[in-house]
Amino acid sequence: MPAVKKTAQSAIQAVVGSDEAEIKRAARALADRLTPPGDFSADIIDGVAENADAAAAKIHATIGALNTFAFFGGEKLVWLKNANFLADSPMGRAQGVVEALDALGTTLAGGLPDGTRFLLSAIDVDKRRSFFLNLKKIAQLEIHDRLDTKKSGWEEAAAAIVQELAVARGLDLSADATGLFVLCTGGERRVVESELDKLDLYLGPARRAVRLEDVELLVPVSRAGVVFELGNALAARQLPRCLDRLEQLLFQGESPMGIMLVAIIPTIRNLLVARDLMIRHRIARPQQPFHFVNALERLPPAAVSHLPRKKDGTVNTFALGLAAQHAHRFELAELREALAACLEANVRLVTSGLGPEVVLSQLIVRICTRR
Numbered sequence: 275m276p277a278v279k280k281t282a283q284s285a286i287q288a289v290v291g292s293d294e295a296e297i298k299r300a301a302r303a304l305a306d307r308l309t310p311p312g313d314f315s316a317d318i319i320d321g322v323a324e325n326a327d328a329a330a331a332k333i334h335a336t337i338g339a340l341n342t343f344a345f346f347g348g349e350k351l352v353w354l355k356n357a358n359f360l361a362d363s364p365m366g367r368a369q370g371v372v373e374a375l376d377a378l379g380t381t382l383a384g385g386l387p388d389g390t391r392f393l394l395s396a397i398d399v400d401k402r403r404s405f406f407l408n409l410k411k412i413a414q415l416e417i418h419d420r421l422d423t424k425k426s427g428w429e430e431a432a433a434a435i436v437q438e439l440a441v442a443r444g445l446d447l448s449a450d451a452t453g454l455f456v457l458c459t460g461g462e463r464r465v466v467e468s469e470l471d472k473l474d475l476y477l478g479p480a481r482r483a484v485r486l487e488d489v490e491l492l493v494p495v496s497r498a499g500v501v502f503e504l505g506n507a508l509a510a511r512q513l514p515r516c517l518d519r520l521e522q523l524l525f526q527g528e529s530p531m532g533i534m535l536v537a538i539i540p541t542i543r544n545l546l547v548a549r550d551l552m553i554r555h556r557i558a559r560p561q562q563p564f565h566f567v568n569a570l571e572r573l574p575p576a577a578v579s580h581l582p583r584k585k586d587g588t589v590n591t592f593a594l595g596l597a598a599q600h601a602h603r604f605e606l607a608e609l610r611e612a613l614a615a616c617l618e619a620n621v622r623l624v625t626s627g628l629g630p631e632v633v634l635s636q637l638i639v640r641i642c643t644r645r
Contacts, residue, residue, distance in 0.1 A: 284414045285390065285391045286392045286413040287304055287391070287393045288396075289393075290395070290399040290415070290416070290417055290418075291418035291419045292398055293420045294397050295462075295463055295464035296418040297395055297396075297397060304393060305393055310349040310351065315344060315350050315351065316350060316352075316353065317351070317352045317353070318353045319332055319335050319336050319339065319352070319353065320332070320356070321354050321355050321357030322358050323365065325365060326359075329358075330373075330374040336352060336378060340382075341381070343387060344389065349390070349391070351390075351391045352393070353394075353395070354395070357397075358397060360375075360403070360405070361398040362400040366400060379409070421460070428461060433453070433563075436456055437452065439466055439467055440484070443470055444474075444482050445473060445484050447489075448483070448484065448485055449562050450486040451488065451489045452563075454493070454503065454506070455469070455489050457501070458493045458494060469492070472493075473488060473489075473492055490503075500526070501523065501533075501537045503515070504523065504538075505538070505540065507519060508541050509545055511604075512642070513639065513643075517635060520631070520635065530630030530634060531623055542609060542613050542641070543613065545601050545609055545612075546606070546609040546610065547594060548566070548594050548597040549602075549606055550606060551577075551578075551594075552601060552602075553606065555569075555573060561599075563592055564595060565595070566591070566598040567595050581594070615640050616637065619634065619636070619637040
């Protein structure tokens with residue numbers, strides 16, 4: 275979910291962050307709520323500027339609007355909309371813009387006329403700037419940032435967004451469908467909404483359950499989606515599907531070593547960890563990844579101290595939950611052998627004369643074949 279910070283109720287409101295679609299949605303909803311009834315009760319200044327001079331002019335126009343009473347008296351809203359000059363950019367660092375923002379900050383800090391409300395919506399705000407730091411002290415602030423897919427564990431937050439928006443449409447995504455959908459859309463709310471609307475229209479009112487096949491059919495598969503499908507097929511021990519996804523990744527120009535490190539090894543490692551936990555602590559196979567998360571939360575800290583961690587120190591429970599749904603297909607000994615086979619294949623990729631596709635194909639066959 276987007277990070278949202280709120281201060282005390284204030285006549286000054288700000289909606290900022292890096293998620294452009296969500297900022298526009300939230301700001302529009304806020305503007306509708308804050309705009310007093312009647313004509314001429316809102317001054318909207320378009321904050322999209324092409325250069326520093328235009329940006330400074332828009333800021334001064336905002337100051338002028340704040341210092342002017344409503345046309346017929348009473349309340350009014352001043353909205354500086356979609357400002358693009360608060361980022362760490364040449365335009366944002368221009369002296370004229372900095373001085374104009376200082377003047378706007380002074381105006382806001384000095385208090386607004388009775389009945390006047392101010393709303394700022396801005397994208398990619400530099401949170402180190404003095405204007406933003408002062409704004410945090412006097413405004414009711416909402417921060418909506420895009421998910422950072424470069425950080426481990428982003429899938430959990432993205433899955434929560436997908437589930438929230440799916441439930442709002444009456445859709446029920448299976449665990450596999452959710453996982454693939456997350457990787458195909460990257461947690462981008464605008465893309466998620468668009469693809470869910472497509473699924474909603476395709477299924478119609480008669481069927482609300484979304485299966486993996488539906489996502490594969492309708493949602494464009496990204497590189498991450500193909501990687502996920504390879505890992506998911508490997509966990510399900512579906513050899514033909516594994517080989518098909520491997521061929522697709524190699525055709526797209528993916529590095530054989532990258533496929534090994536991103537798709538194959540993490541899948542086997544998570545399966546081994548999940549299977550060991552399920553046996554050691556008698557955890558039943560989960561119907562949803564989140565059920566396994568709940569089971570892990572009930573374990574003592576010593577029982578989960580060895581689990582792989584994200585950069586913030588927390589466990590990537592979503593990936594383990596997905597693995598736990600398939601871990602029953604393997605014995606512990608098979609998973610240990612599979613991890614050893616990954617090491618062997620890793621060495622062969624860089625030392626042997628065999629082609630990478632042959633090495634990876636042999637590894638996949640070895641993992642998927644039941645002893």
